[in-house]
Structures are given as structure tokens and as C-alpha cells.
Amino acid sequence: MNTMDEQQPGPESAEIGSAPTRCGLVALIGRPNVGKTTLMNRLVGEKLAATTRRPHTTRNRILGIVTAADDQIVLMDTPGIDRERTQLVNQVLNRTASHALADADLVCFLVEAGRFDAGDEYIERAIRDSGRPALLVINKIDQYREKEALLPFIEQRMQAFAYAGVVPISAHRGSNLPGLIDEIRAHLPSGPFLYDPEQLSDRPERFRAEEMIREAMLERLGQEVPYAVAVRVESWADEPRTTHIDAVVLVERDSQKGIVIGKGGQRLKKIGQAARVQLEELLGRKVMLRLTVRVEPDWTRSPRALRELGIEETR
Numbered sequence: 001m002n003t004m005d006e007q008q009p010g011p012e013s014a015e016i017g018s019a020p021t022r023c024g025l026v027a028l029i030g031r032p033n034v035g036k037t038t039l040m041n042r043l044v045g046e047k048l049a050a051t052t053r054r055p056h057t058t059r060n061r062i063l064g065i066v067t068a069a070d071d072q073i074v075l076m077d078t079p080g081i082d083r084e085r086t087q088l089v090n091q092v093l094n095r096t097a098s099h100a101l102a103d104a105d106l107v108c109f110l111v112e113a114g115r116f117d118a119g120d121e122y123i124e125r126a127i128r129d130s131g132r133p134a135l136l137v138i139n140k141i142d143q144y145r146e147k148e149a150l151l152p153f154i155e156q157r158m159q160a161f162a163y164a165g166v167v168p169i170s171a172h173r174g175s176n177l178p179g180l181i182d183e184i185r186a187h188l189p190s191g192p193f194l195y196d197p198e199q200l201s202d203r204p205e206r207f208r209a210e211e212m213i214r215e216a217m218l219e220r221l222g223q224e225v226p227y228a229v230a231v232r233v234e235s236w237a238d239e240p241r242t243t244h245i246d247a248v249v250l251v252e253r254d255s256q257k258g259i260v261i262g263k264g265g266q267r268l269k270k271i272g273q274a275a276r277v278q279l280e281e282l283l284g285r286k287v288m289l290r291l292t293v294r295v296e297p298d299w300t301r302s303p304r305a306l307r308e309l310g311i312e313e314t315r
């Protein structure tokens with residue numbers, strides 16, 4: 001006798017059109033540069049936010065929405081948590097991540113394969129204190145050679161905290177992302193969708209454009225300009241053939257302005273060219289981009305300037 005058959009409802013009990021849905025807020029939490037945004041962009045299948053080789057790239061909570069059949073995963077990308085942050089801008093970033101943690105139905109704690117330091121421990125403690133269920137997501141396995149060390153590492157972490165699951169991935173290569181999605185789905189609460197199934201993010205195109213410009217810029221600056229750069233789109237005009245975008249790059253000091261502009265304006269030109277290519281891909285049309293660099297002294301220290309730039313505690 002097949003017991004499976006017995007458990008299936010007969011045709012008379014089918015609930016047509018009323019399949020129960022699942023939906024949850026899933027926070028991507030981790031140290032700066034572990035690959036949180038790369039993972040969100042990959043899972044959503046579009047570039048929603050900037051990713052760079054530098055730490056402290058993400059400055060806002062950004063939602064990435066993945067809807068498939070009866071499940072909706074609302075990913076919350078967050079700024080990397082840095083336990084040694086002292087500047088105002090950095091404290092704001094840490095708080096944004098903490099709020100996301102408090103709001104989450106499930107936490108994906110991202111770590112880098114082969115590296116677990118005091119910064120990760122600090123975050124693990126915060127997750128434990130939050131009382132949220134968490135998956136340990138071990139990223140960048142593509143560049144990790146000592147695979148035999150992975151099991152002892154996982155055992156060690158499971159002793160420190162009762163993770164609901166452990167998933168090794170490569171966000172960059174896309175390895176084991178279906179495995180991660182399955183693991184997330186298994187922990188989603190039942191409930192109605194929070195967003196339209198067609199929607200991919202809570203952010204407008206303008207925000208994505210600013211992110212693309214910022215990414216093009218950060219990738220082309222050395223360490224001389226720390227994180228004191230921000231981008232603001234000041235005007236946007238969709239004309240029949242072309243979209244005209246004017247954006248300003250804000251820096252804190254004249255010396256930084258010179259660095260961004262480069263000799264004879266060469267660096268700014270290259271930044272603009274790279275950003276334009278990305279913007280044309282995003283919008284699917286021709287883009288004319290005008291970039292201006294402006295000095296706004298000490299914006300990273302001014303609560304008002306941070307707010308105006310959209311760098312605020314989002315929840």
C-alpha cells in the first residue's frame with residue numbers, strides 16, 4: 001500500500017487558487033566586503049546596488065525581492081558591520097544593519113571562507129542576542145583552497161551558535177545558490193506577499209543610477225579618497241531617444257576633488273564612460289551623463305547632509 005497516496009487530498013478537496021503563500025524578510029548581515037550585495041544582486045538577477053573590492057560600499061538598507069511560485073523572499077542588503085566604527089557616518093551604517101537584524105524573519109550571516117575574525121564574532125553575538133534564526137552562509141568558496149578545513153570550521157561555529165543551516169556558496173560564480181534559496185524557503189513564515197510579484201526592489205531607478213556611478217568611481221580611485229564620496233542625481237530627463245542625467249559627486253575636500261577629476265579631467269571622464277555603459281544597460285536606451293564634482297565640507301560628519309544623501313537609519 002502506498003501511504004503517500006493516502007495522504008494526498010482527493011479532487012473534491014482541492015483548494016483552487018488558494019495555495020498558502022510564504023513570505024519573509026531575510027537580512028543579509030556580515031562584515032564589510034564579504035559579498036552581501038553581490039549575493040543580493042545575483043539572487044534577484046539584476047544589479048540593484050553597487051559592489052566593489054573596497055569595504056564599506058553599501059550605505060543603505062536595500063530590498064531585493066525574489067518571488068517564485070508561492071514564495072516571496074524579501075532580501076535586506078545592509079551596510080557591513082564594523083565593530084570599530086567611530087565616525088558618525090559609520091555609526092549610522094551600523095545602526096541600519098542592526099535595525100534590519102531586528103526586523104528579520106531570518107538572518108543570512110555571510111562570512112568569507114577561511115576567515116573568521118573578531119569582527120565576525122562580534123556579529124555572531126549580535127545575531128544570537130537578536131534571537132532570530134540564522135543561516136551561516138560561507139561565501140567565496142571559489143577562492144578557498146583548503147576545503148578539508150571547512151567541516152571543522154562548521155562544527156566550531158555550530159558549537160558557538162545553533163545555526164538553522166549552513167550553506168557554502170560563491171555569490172560571484174553563482175555556485176550553490178539554488179541550495180541557498182531552498183534553505184531560505186524552508187524557513188520562510190506563511191503569510192501573504194509583501195510586494196507585487198513583479199517588483200524587484202524598493203528603490204527607484206534614480207537610486208540605482210547613483211549606485212552605478214558610485215561603483216564606477218570607487219573602482220577607479222585608489223586609497224587616497226577614503227569613503228568620503230557620495231553621488232546625487234540632480235536632474236533626469238527622458239527625451240525621445242536619450243535620457244539626460246546630471247549627477248554631482250560630493251567630496252569633503254579640495255584635494256579629493258582633484259583626485260576624482262584626475263590629470264586633465266581624465267579620471268572623471270573614465271568614470272563617466274564606465275557609468276554610462278552601465279546606465280544604458282539598466283535603462284535600455286541611450287544615456288547622456290554629465291558629472292560634476294562638488295566640495296561639501298565634512299558631509300560625513302553632518303547628520304543633515306547624511307539625511308539629504310539618503311544615508312540614514314532606514315527601517
Ligand SMILES: Nc1nc2c(ncn2[C@@H]2O[C@H](COP(=O)(O)OP(=O)(O)OP(=O)(O)O)[C@@H](O)[C@H]2O)c(=O)[nH]1
Pocket residue numbers: 030031032033034035036037038039050051052053054055056057058059078079080081139140141142143169170171172173
Ligand atoms: N572570489 C569571490 N569574490 C566575491 C564573491 N562574492 C563577492 N566577491 C567580491 O567581494 C567584493 C565585495 O563584494 P560586495 O558584494 O561589495 O561586498 P559587501 O559585503 O556588500 O560589502 P559592503 O557593502 O562594503 O559591506 C567584490 O569585489 C566582489 O566581487 C565570491 O563568491 N567569490
Ligand SMILES: [Mg+2]
Pocket residue numbers: 036037038050051057058078079080
Ligand atoms: Mg554591500
